[in-house]
Amino acid sequence: MQNHTALILVDVQPDFMPGGALACHQGDAIVPGIDHLLRRRLFKQNVATQDWHPRGHISFASMHAGMAPFQQISLHGYPQTLWPNHCVQGTPGAALHPDIDWSLVDLILRKGNDPDVDSYSGFRENHGPEGARPSTGLAGWLRERGVSEVYIAGLARDVCVLWTAQDALALGFRTHVLWDLTRPVTPDSDANTRAALEAAGIGIVEAASQLA
């Protein structure tokens, strides 16, 4: 792997795993592979994102009278899926998964801290009240370290991984998704996710067999 590459591990947190508040289908199956990949030290930079919501975050269905998780509302003029309460700051479900050696990661970037804005992508928050998507600073951090190509894994394949990959590409990075090191919230979404990635020109890579 070249020294202009970065690995971005999206939201590998217990709340997104079986038994967690917002479980991805077989979300825990990616944990050993991610730990193994980090230990191979293939990438120049390694980044983890951590979904990190204050209590009463606007994305929680419990904050909207009469609404249930997975229903949609309009928020700041854009569709917003409402979620079960998840990844509340300081709770065990919001921790980085304990079976991965996070000391091998260079940057841990917390997102979703703004009580009024959701944040799927590691690069930009969702649309805020001003209509813009505020930057997290990740693109600048990567660029200043010479990174031009990113490989993305983590959870959820159909939400935060997809948005992170789309933003990475839009912000000028050669972008790949490590498909076998991701899992979806909604398994039925896989065909659409794969089609969206392929149509955008985002590489789909199997980490177990294709990472030299």
Ligand SMILES: [Zn+2]
């Ligand atoms: Zn969240």
